[in-house]
Amino acid sequence: MKKNLGKVLLYTLLVLLPLHADDLAKYSMRINKKEAFIKEAVTITFTAEQLEHNTHMFFFLKPKQSSDYKIYLLEKENKELSYHNAIAKFTYILFPTKAKKITINFDFTIKTASDQAVKQAYVADHDDSIAISMNKKNITLKPLVLQVKKLKKHVDLVGDFKLIANIDKQSINQYESVNLLYTLQGNGYNEENLTLIQKLPDVTQFFELDNDTLKLTKEGFIIKKRFIYSLSATKDFTIPPVTLQLYSPLTKEYYTLNAPEYNIKVKKIAKSVLLDKEEYPHPHSVINIEKSKEFLIFILVFLAGFVTAKLSDNALFTQKKKKIFDDIQQSNSPKELVILLLNRYKNRDIDKYIEALEKLEYRGEGNFKDIKQALIKHLSPE
Known part of the structure; x- marks a missing residue:
């Protein structure tokens, strides 16, 4: 014993x-x-x-x-x-x-x-x-x-995530752009090279990734990524649906995240609207003025739309019109305003306003008018 x-x-x-x-x-x-x-x-x-x-x-x-x-x-x-x-x-x-x-x-x-x-x-x-x-x-x-x-099948992400898609419009004129925002949020492995939309034929595409939150926990990274796309074309095009395959270590299950397909209608603009009818210099000039002007206008109009979306806030505030924030005032929904803020005001410390808009959109918390007023007050120059 x-x-x-x-x-x-x-x-x-x-x-x-x-x-x-x-x-x-x-x-x-x-x-x-x-x-x-x-x-x-x-x-x-x-x-x-x-x-x-x-x-x-x-x-x-x-x-x-x-x-x-x-x-x-x-x-x-x-x-x-x-x-x-x-x-x-x-x-x-x-x-x-x-x-x-x-x-x-x-x-x-x-x-x-x-x-x-x-x-x-x-x-x-x-x-x-x-x-x-x-x-x-x-x-x-x-x-x-x-x-x-090894996982039993291919996955794009490991963790517990949700995917939300927002688009500002589905009908544009030639040389305008469609702004598309995908928000990926959750907890898990940080996949640095994740792509949601591949290059589309005959579509001019600009992309920016905004990592809003990246905090480490015992369950992995708390992640909130915004995939911001600006797309333009001269004819109708389709943005394909997004499908992501995932595995959750928490539930030990495989699952899928989806975002819808978008069919974009493009309205043609008549040449007479864009081109000056006066011929100068002489029509027999060696240079084809009409084709040169058409090409130049295409470049200028397109770049103007893109640059406007990407300009720094300092440049925006040099215009009197922007001082009264017509673009914010005219936003009709939280989704539309979120896309606008990410495109034009992302360097103006707006995270809390985006969060408030997302709570309003998905939880019904808050008042759209009050958020707008607080946002404009925050952005207004002293």
Whole structure:
């Protein structure tokens, strides 16, 4: 009976002991799962606690980079429980990128400084630990092992997301542009090269990506991306539907996000509207004036529309008309105003107004007129 009790006590002590111990500190590293799918968020925690209490002690942990994964520091906590009794906790979020058994390595360093070294550093008017004379010890850590599983089918994103599409109009004149906004929002892996619309034939296409939010959590990145497209053409065209395939580590399910197809009607503009009827110089001139003017007007009219949408706010405010914000006043819906703001006023600290418009559109919270007034007051020059 005593032998059995002794075995139980010994086993309990072994379980409660830290993963590793050194003459300077005890430390442990843990990973929250042994298996994960590609691009699924994995949490790694490392703790270190001072054992030798005659010096000031500092802990440094750095992951070794690898093509097998992407790893980011979520948080680092340093505490001094009592004099010469330091403790540190590091939390990393790892996203595996290859389906195989991977190893994750870290460099762990402990630095110590005597009371005298710290005192001398401050007497010499130095404010930071860089000036303090320290002893350094590198400690080899046992690599972590993670089995990475391949997804059963191709996906565009890993995480939990929603997709919202907004378009300002579906009928334009030649040389006008359609403004299209896709908002991707959710939590998961940050796919940097995601594309929603491929190049369309006979369509002039401008694209801009606006990353509004990119915050790391234990479930992955909190993401809010706005894909802003400006499209123009001289004849009718179709913007194809968007279909994204996803996998959710939270629900362990595959799912699809969709955005609708848009058929854009383009009204032709008569040449007589665009071209000057006067022939100058002489019609027998070597240069074909009519064709040159038509080409020039096409370029100027098109560029004028695009540049107007992309001009900086400083340029916009040089015009008296823009000072009264007719474009904002004439916006008829929160969706329309959001697209306008992203195209023309994105550098004017408007995030909270876009958020208010989105809440109004999708939750019914707020008043459109009040948001407009507050926005115009914010944008008005002093």
